[in-house]
Amino acid sequence: MKDMDDIDRAILRELQTDGRIAYADLGPKVGLSASAARQRLQRLLDSKAVQVVGVTDPMAMGGQAMALLGIGVDGDPRTVADALAERPEVVYSVLTSGGFDLFAEVVAPGPKALLDFVNDVVRPLDGVREIRSFPYFGIHTHRFLWDVG
Numbered sequence: 001m002k003d004m005d006d007i008d009r010a011i012l013r014e015l016q017t018d019g020r021i022a023y024a025d026l027g028p029k030v031g032l033s034a035s036a037a038r039q040r041l042q043r044l045l046d047s048k049a050v051q052v053v054g055v056t057d058p059m060a061m062g063g064q065a066m067a068l069l070g071i072g073v074d075g076d077p078r079t080v081a082d083a084l085a086e087r088p089e090v091v092y093s094v095l096t097s098g099g100f101d102l103f104a105e106v107v108a109p110g111p112k113a114l115l116d117f118v119n120d121v122v123r124p125l126d127g128v129r130e131i132r133s134f135p136y137f138g139i140h141t142h143r144f145l146w147d148v149g
Contacts, residue, residue, distance in 0.1 A: 004044075004049065007030055007031065007032065007040060008040060008044060010029070010030040010031070011026065011030050011037065011040055011041055011044065012044070012050065014026055014029050014030060015041075015050070015052075019052060022034075023035070023037050023038045023041075026041075064108070064109055064110045064111075065107070065108045065109070065110050065111045065113065065114040065135060065136075066091075066105065066106065066107045066108075066114075066135070066136050067105070067106055067114055067118075067133045067134055067135040067136065068103055068104075068105050068133075068134040068136075069103065069104045069105075069106060069118065069122065069131055069132070069133055069134075070099070070100035070103055070130075070131070070132040070133075070134070071100055071101060071102050071103070071104060071122070071128060071130065071131050072100055072101055072128075072129050072130030072131075073101040073102065073127045073128060073129060074127050074129050075126075075127040076127070077095055077101035077102045077127075078095065079126070079127060080101075080102060080125050080126075080127055080128060081093040081094075081095055081102050081104075083125055084102075084104045084122070084125075087106075087121065089106045089107060089108055089117050089121075090104050090105070090106050091105040091106065091107055092104070092105050093105075100130075100132070104122075106118075111135070114133075114135065118131060118133055
């Protein structure tokens with residue numbers, strides 16, 4: 001949506017903080033009535049500029065160890081990304097054009113299970129030449145915040 005104004009961006013900032021905010025609370029925070037805020041948000045949804053989705057917290061769902069894996073691949077990294085995307089341990093995989101060919105975020109029940117996943121599942125995949133693991137343990141909350149202006 002190219003013609004987004006300051007109020008649209010304010011709505012998006014509020015939704016990033018609380019995706020379940022009531023229109024009665026959203027409107028005053030962005031300088032609109034509740035019904036005007038509802039109409040604005042509906043316009044953003046209809047234009048496909050915004051999606052409202054549920055995001056789970058893997059740590060709250062039983063995971064105790066997470067890591068971002070930077071993976072170097074010989075050959076086509078899409079093959080490795082596709083193989084990883086089929087695994088329940090993988091939250092997401094993304095191709096990059098930087099120092100790694102792809103990143104994968106993984107969640108496991110604990111540090112040993114995370115190490116086993118890297119060594120027994122990821123390392124043997126055809127084409128994988130390098131893995132760098134950036135682990136994080138304990139309490140973790142995803143915050144997906146993009147600068148909306």
